[in-house]
Amino acid sequence: xxxxxVVGAGIAGTAAALAASAAGASVTLLDGGPGASVLAGGAxxxxxxxxxxxxxxxxxxxxxxxxxxxxxLAELVHVTPTPAVLVTQAGILRPARAAAVGLLDLAPLxxxxxxxxxxxxxxxxxxxxxxxxxDTALARARGLEFAAIDATLTRLxxxxxxxxxDLAARYDEPAQFSxxxxxxxxxxxxxxxxxVVAVVAPPWLGVEHARAxxxxxxxxxxxxxxxxxxxxxxxxxxxxxxxxxxxxxRREVVVVAARAKEVARDGDAWAVTLEGGDALxxxxxxxxxxxxxxxxxxxxxxASVLAGELPPRARPSFAxxxxxxxxxxxxxxxxxxxxxxxxxxxESLAWPFAPFAPLLERAGVLASSSGHVDAGLxxxxxxxxxxxxxxxxxxxxxxxxxxxxxxxx
Amino acid sequence: MRxxxxxxxxxxxxxxxxxxxxNGTGVARDLSLRGLKVILFERNDLAFGASGNSSGMIxxxxxxxxxxxxxxEQSCRDSGYIQQIAPHLLFRIPFLFxxxxxxxxxxxxxxxxxxxxxxxxxxxxxRGEPHTRLSPSELAVLEPGLTGSLVGGxxxxxxxxxxxxxxxxxxVDAKERGATIHVxxxxxxxxxxxxxxxxxxPGQNVGSYVVRxxxxxxxxxxxxxxxxxxxxxxxxxxxxxxxxNLPAARVRVRPGKGIHVAFDRRLSNYxxxxxxIDGRQIFVMPWxxxxxxxxTDDDYFGDLNDxxxxxxxxxxxVQGVARVFPAIREARAIGTWxxxxxxxYEFGRNEDALSREHLVVDHAHDGAxxxxxxxxxxxxxxxIFAQEMSDRIAQDLAPSSVCTTHxxxxxxxxxxxxxxxxxxxxxxxxxAARRLVYRHGSRSARILARLAKSPRERAxxxxxxxxxxxxVRHALxxxxxxxxxxxxxxxxxxxxxxxxxxxxxxxxQIVAEELxxxxxxxxxxxxxxxxxxxxxxxxxxxxxxxxxxxxxFAAMRATLGTREDEP
Numbered sequence: 001x002x003x004x005x006v007v008g009a010g011i012a013g014t015a016a017a018l019a020a021s022a023a024g025a026s027v028t029l030l031d032g033g034p035g036a037s038v039l040a041g042g043a044x045x046x047x048x049x050x051x052x053x054x055x056x057x058x059x060x061x062x063x064x065x066x067x068x069x070x071x072x073l074a075e076l077v078h079v080t081p082t083p084a085v086l087v088t089q090a091g092i093l094r095p096a097r098a099a100a101v102g103l104l105d106l107a108p109l110x111x112x113x114x115x116x117x118x119x120x121x122x123x124x125x126x127x128x129x130x131x132x133x134x135d136t137a138l139a140r141a142r143g144l145e146f147a148a149i150d151a152t153l154t155r156l157x158x159x160x161x162x163x164x165x166d167l168a169a170r171y172d173e174p175a176q177f178s179x180x181x182x183x184x185x186x187x188x189x190x191x192x193x194x195x196v197v198a199v200v201a202p203p204w205l206g207v208e209h210a211r212a213x214x215x216x217x218x219x220x221x222x223x224x225x226x227x228x229x230x231x232x233x234x235x236x237x238x239x240x241x242x243x244x245x246x247x248x249x250r251r252e253v254v255v256v257a258a259r260a261k262e263v264a265r266d267g268d269a270w271a272v273t274l275e276g277g278d279a280l281x282x283x284x285x286x287x288x289x290x291x292x293x294x295x296x297x298x299x300x301x302x303a304s305v306l307a308g309e310l311p312p313r314a315r316p317s318f319a320x321x322x323x324x325x326x327x328x329x330x331x332x333x334x335x336x337x338x339x340x341x342x343x344x345x346x347e348s349l350a351w352p353f354a355p356f357a358p359l360l361e362r363a364g365v366l367a368s369s370s371g372h373v374d375a376g377l378x379x380x381x382x383x384x385x386x387x388x389x390x391x392x393x394x395x396x397x398x399x400x401x402x403x404x405x406x407x408x409x
Numbered sequence: 410m411r412x413x414x415x416x417x418x419x420x421x422x423x424x425x426x427x428x429x430x431x432n433g434t435g436v437a438r439d440l441s442l443r444g445l446k447v448i449l450f451e452r453n454d455l456a457f458g459a460s461g462n463s464s465g466m467i468x469x470x471x472x473x474x475x476x477x478x479x480x481x482e483q484s485c486r487d488s489g490y491i492q493q494i495a496p497h498l499l500f501r502i503p504f505l506f507x508x509x510x511x512x513x514x515x516x517x518x519x520x521x522x523x524x525x526x527x528x529x530x531x532x533x534x535x536r537g538e539p540h541t542r543l544s545p546s547e548l549a550v551l552e553p554g555l556t557g558s559l560v561g562g563x564x565x566x567x568x569x570x571x572x573x574x575x576x577x578x579x580x581v582d583a584k585e586r587g588a589t590i591h592v593x594x595x596x597x598x599x600x601x602x603x604x605x606x607x608x609x610x611p612g613q614n615v616g617s618y619v620v621r622x623x624x625x626x627x628x629x630x631x632x633x634x635x636x637x638x639x640x641x642x643x644x645x646x647x648x649x650x651x652x653x654n655l656p657a658a659r660v661r662v663r664p665g666k667g668i669h670v671a672f673d674r675r676l677s678n679y680x681x682x683x684x685x686i687d688g689r690q691i692f693v694m695p696w697x698x699x700x701x702x703x704x705t706d707d708d709y710f711g712d713l714n715d716x717x718x719x720x721x722x723x724x725x726x727v728q729g730v731a732r733v734f735p736a737i738r739e740a741r742a743i744g745t746w747x748x749x750x751x752x753x754y755e756f757g758r759n760e761d762a763l764s765r766e767h768l769v770v771d772h773a774h775d776g777a778x779x780x781x782x783x784x785x786x787x788x789x790x791x792x793i794f795a796q797e798m799s800d801r802i803a804q805d806l807a808p809s810s811v812c813t814t815h816x817x818x819x820x821x822x823x824x825x826x827x828x829x830x831x832x833x834x835x836x837x838x839x840x841a842a843r844r845l846v847y848r849h850g851s852r853s854a855r856i857l858a859r860l861a862k863s864p865r866e867r868a869x870x871x872x873x874x875x876x877x878x879x880x881v882r883h884a885l886x887x888x889x890x891x892x893x894x895x896x897x898x899x900x901x902x903x904x905x906x907x908x909x910x911x912x913x914x915x916x917x918q919i920v921a922e923e924l925x926x927x928x929x930x931x932x933x934x935x936x937x938x939x940x941x942x943x944x945x946x947x948x949x950x951x952x953x954x955x956x957x958x959x960x961x962f963a964a965m966r967a968t969l970g971t972r973e974d975e976p
Binding site for chain 1: 865867868869910911914915917918919921922927928929931932935952955956958959960962963964965966967968969970971972
């Protein structure tokens with residue numbers, strides 16, 4: 001049985017582990033702590049959404065390994081034939097290839113009233129959101145009108161101070177949740193005469209069973225109900241972790257909470273040294289440590305290096321946190337050798353302003369399109385150079401890398 | 410969004426002030442207090458230039474101590490006046506001046522000690538403590554983070570101030586006393602009025618001018634007639650003079666760029682004077698709830714509307730500070746700011762040392778009676794500079810008036826309320842109340858009174874500072890803020906550790922609502938704010954932060970988008 005070791009427990013690593021296991025490998029997964037997947041808000045894209053134009057090429061999702069992983073994560077995500085349209089708490093409407101559970105998908109809706117119940121919570125201003133959503137081209141094009149409506153959705157004082165994610169976890173309790181559903185139902189009932197097509201609920205629809213909660217609420221109210229997309233602090237990350245842990249558990253993947261320090265050849269196999277000093281053996285290794293975000297790559301800006309004295313020698317400004325035999329690059333070119341003593345200057349890296357993708361987003365491990373880096377070493381997800389940094393793309397890469405790793409001889 | 414509308418009806422004023430920095434707002438307030446009708450134009454926002462990007466200190470002119478002690482006395486007295494009129498806005502910064510050991514150091518500390526002994530006589534004027542001389546062990550007790558072999562050190566006292574708020578308070582006071590203030594309104598031309606009625610009697614230095622301006626946010630034209638025009642545009646001075654067809658060479662300034670780097674917390678309770686690699690004095694100091702290091706001084710020839718720090722400048726400062734205070738290398742930089750000093754290029758005829766710092770140019774010599782340019786100046790001496798300018802104008806327009814800017818408190822400066830009591834009465838957290846009192850003094854009560862009418866304004870929009878929704882709305886309704894950036898300048902919203910990631914979008918919604926703009930415009934302002942501050946941060950970032958920055962950006966892209974135009 002092929003031993004596959006996956007480094008990183010984000011969506012790319014999870015997909016790799018599930019696909020490798022499905023292909024018959026014995027899989028161990030290193031979980032180094034939360035990263036981008038856990039902090040993502042639940043908008044699942046194949047391409048960066050602002051670059052995605054109209055129809056998207058779903059070919060990547062048709063791969064059997066990818067479809068298999070999507071099936072195993074069905075409690076988290078269901079990729080519908082048509083892309084989703086999501087409302088975000090920052091006040092825009094945006095397309096997404098798919099939505100994680102709990103989020104309201106406006107794609108099937110048109111011409112009608114979308115109600116937004118008020119709640120006494122500092123992170124929930126229904127009126128402001130409704131105003132902002134009404135002022136978007138997508139809402140106008142679809143004839144959707146958002147309206148804040150009166151409701152009393154908090155009853156305990158502490159609810160006004162809790163983060164959305166914690167409040168969502170509280171509503172995992174069925175009795176609690178039916179109280180909330182009741183209140184929303186009552187608030188919406190006053191609009192029985194209007195053409196209400198959906199309800200944007202506060203992002204508290206539970207963590208364990210958000211899909212069931214959203215369905216239950218939608219049945220009670222009589223129209224589709226769901227949450228808006230939140231930034232960090234929302235429940236989407238917790239839902240990802242739960243779905244991942246259950247899927248990995250079903251596959252009997254061994255999860256080790258540790259960070260890899262070194263990945264080195266050991267005869268025909270690979271030896272992975274952990275930060276604590278322990279070592280693991282594997283036939284194949286999938287690196288899915290994430291981009292800069294997940295700590296898969298470090299960036300050492302020249303400013304901090306030179307804050308004190310000159311460095312002993314020029315250092316590459318980007319490096320992998322895992323000492324693996326990989327080349328770091330952007331645009332298919334290695335950037336391991338700094339152009340000058342000072343490396344890339346931060347100004348040229350810049351914040352990822354449109355219209356160009358900056359170095360901070362493009363830097364990564366150079367790999368072939370199948371994720372192949374070296375014999376028996378694969379890379380997937382944000383750690384790969386010059387790939388779109390999106391959730392579904394990472395899932396597809398991970399699934400392919402995992403399946404390839406398990407099968408390769 | 411630009412709306413093409415007809416020009417506003419032309420109005421007549423005594424004085425038109427161009428420039429909303431501390432000099433412009435200071436003059437506007439002074440003249441308004443004297444009963445004159447004033448209009449002020451600011452191209453960007455109040456305190457957009459040097460005033461809002463200074464070191465944030467009101468100091469006592471210590472460098473003139475040997476050349477002209479009268480100037481030091483005047484500076485210290487003026488510092489005392491500013492404390493009287495805005496007691497809530499000033500905070501004490503005790504400085505340490507560590508001296509390295511060695512023969513040079515042993516001589517230097519005697520000289521520094523004697524120097525500050527002379528400065529001590531002026532300290533009571535600004536309520537400062539006299540200096541003390543410390544042994545190396547005493548220094549180590551006060552600030553254990555100091556390294557290197559030291560012969561000892563000196564302490565001295567300075568006062569910190571939020572320069573942007575100082576400008577805003579001057580402008581608010583001028584407005585409440587009848588002045589008209591236009592922010593984001595660029596002056597396009599200053600013309601001699603065709604129907605110059607010669608109201609100026611012989612010997613009076615006044616004219617009749619039409620100031621043509623344009624509101625850059627609405628594209629609306631603004632016309633004003635004024636008898637006196639004051640050019641208080643700092644580093645923009647020569648550009649402004651050219652708008653009035655005046656020779657730019659008469660108001661030559663030598664723009665000197667200075668940058669500061671802010672760190673996420675108070676690393677020390679003392680300011681520390683350090684030496685940069687080229688021997689210049691730089692400093693690290695606690696400032697409000699952050700640590701600030703500064704500053705550089707380099708000739709600047711770039712775009713005055715877009716001045717940003719570079720990584721080389723950041724490195725220069727960090728390197729210098731790290732020699733005596735190495736903890737700075739491990740600290741988390743949360744932003745930089747850069748301003749351009751309007752340093753005098755040519756010295757005036759007046760030999761008085763203070764006038765080397767600032768100078769009033771009378772354009773009567775250029776055939777434009779009634780037009781003045783204020784050049785040079787420092788935050789610390791703004792009030793006296795404004796008084797000199799106003800005295801000159803008042804000779805012709807309000808001869809019997811006297812300056813009262815040193816007696817009449819700035820808005821909120823009449824008394825400093827107890828933050829804890831306010832917190833208990835209003836239910837806002839003590840930290841939020843404390844910060845509110847710092848910025849608004851007695852006017853905090855006005856802001857908290859909003860909560861009775863609208864309880865949801867108790868929501869904390871910016872958790873880093875923190876800033877209440879009520880304060881954001883107050884800044885928009887009563888302090889002339891017109892964008893997310895303007896709100897940040899007045900409240901420090903989004904300038905803390907999270908860089909606006911958690912509050913910019915929400916603030917944009919509030920700005921749009923309060924000003925009656927479409928919400929998409931609010932989102933656009935939020936994006937512009939985030940981009941601008943990300944650019945200022947990136948030059949000072951360490952490796953850990955680069956990762957967090959990429960993550961924060963992903964969250965922003967998911968929920969707010971990065972494109973200027975809506976999807």
